[in-house]
Amino acid sequence: MECLKNCCKRLIKKRGAEPDETDGIAIQINPGVRKSSTLDGSHTDYFLSKLPQDGKEVPFILPNTKASYVQPRTSDSQDLRYQMSGVGERPEGSKLHNSNKKNYDSLSSTISTSSSFQSTESSCESGEDLGSLCVQLSYQEEQEQVWITLVQCSQLNLPVNASQKPKIQIKGVITLKKAINFKTSIKEYSQDVHFMESFVFALNLPTLRHSALALKLQTHGTRKRTAAECVLSLRGIQTRETEHWLRLGPPGTAARRGCELHLATCFQPAYRRIQVRALAAQNLQTSSLSLAQEYAVTVELHGDGIPVKREKTLALKAVEGQCQWKAIFYLELGALQPSSCQLTIQLFVRNSLKKKRCVGQVQLGLTVPNLEAVEQWKDSIDHPEKVVAAWHAVT
Structure with a gap:
């Protein structure tokens, strides 16, 4: 930079210019700013401007920028290559x-x-x-x-x-x-x-x-x-x-648009019962029509394949695809062993015309096909009085 300033001063004296003519000024480059270069390899990190009247050097500070991917506006070209280090720089x-x-x-x-x-x-x-x-x-x-x-x-x-x-x-x-x-x-x-x-x-x-x-x-x-x-x-x-x-499965066999139920279980051997909590549901389908939809959950206990007890939550309207019941049910086991029991939790939807249909269900037990459901049930049985909560896909 000093060499550049000296060259400019010699050039001004050689041409007989006035003292307030153009001179080189210093530019302060932030450490985080990447240096740019032209096609011929020459750097463009310095600018020239006129000196102020008092002759002081004025630093030119470049703002910090961060490279970011910019989403294309058209999809006509299918073979574009984007390099994250240099495309779409914009202010942070x-x-x-x-x-x-x-x-x-x-x-x-x-x-x-x-x-x-x-x-x-x-x-x-x-x-x-x-x-x-x-x-x-x-x-x-x-x-x-x-x-x-x-x-x-x-x-x-x-x-x-x-x-x-x-x-x-x-x-x-x-x-x-x-x-x-x-x-x-x-x-x-x-x-x-x-x-x-x-x-x-x-x-x-x-x-x-x-x-x-x-x-x-x-x-x-x-x-x-x-x-x-x-x-x-x-x-x-x-x-x-x-x-x-x-x-990949046939159409209609996948989870219902990704609906999930948040369920908690707790084995209480002192009372010979299973505590089940229907906490919440998400990814629920909401209707764009004037017919309001309400969701409810039913919990059914099976012992040796036979239904023993059935409970249900209140019907609530879905808000932005979510419902929160926080309902607690106490299912008496009696002479049944928890290892031989199974829970079936069903999700129902009802419109303003009182038409009800089943969206899907979640099964908990040691013999169900879902590995996460088996792990939750096993954890509840092996650790009495422990509340085990998990999210499950509605199928």
Whole structure:
């Protein structure tokens, strides 16, 4: 910098300029600011300006900026590559979308990721296995962005005619009050199909954890139809990237739009009873019509396959897809052993016309197919007077 100033001074004296003519001034660069360079390799970290009248040097301070992914506005190009270190620099604190205004325009971009894979168990249960879908999830707290990457489908076994060369596409839905929909590009059907497409949405974390990710595999032939589906709860989404292998099942066999029940159990041997608490439900479907919907839970105790006792909660209206009952039931065991008992918890919905239907159910016991339900029941029996609470998908 001193060399630059001396050169400018010599140039001014050589041309016989007046003392108030242009001179070089110092520029103060913040340590966190990345130096930029032009195409020919020359740095552009310094600017020239006129000196003030008093001859003092005025530092030019560059503001701190942070690199952030900017969601594309169109999805015409499917082979874009975004480099996180240099794309879309903007002042710190700005947002991709304003979630309060519910501006949820979603568009996809194809990016390559170098994140390490981490195997997790599938959260979808179905009687017929039509293949599996790999999904990667992460949440960026600083930008308040959720990243959803649909990696691939593996070992697909769809009821389609391969001779017709069908095409497939994945449709995703985030089950918020105002649902967010997105789609992948259309691919040729085969047993293993790679998508590797990421979707970014600006959503706050508490809202996101009360929703689910519903994924439908659609076939494109003479007409478009849903061939398989699965649901992943977003309640446990983390800041680090996690990978989930979801089993695809026939339409209608996946969890009901990701509905979940929060249940607590407690074995009280002194009173020979089981205490059951129906705490809350989330990801409930709310009607856009004038017919108000109310949700209720029934708890039924079975001993050796025979119903023993049945209880139910009050019917409550769902607020933003959630209900909180906090109801406590005391189910007498009598001569029954808790290891041979089983609980069936059913979720019902009722409209203003008093029409009631069953949304789904959760079973707790040592012989039920759900591993999490078995663990909760076993923990309650092995540790008397301990309240064991867990979330369960309604199937």
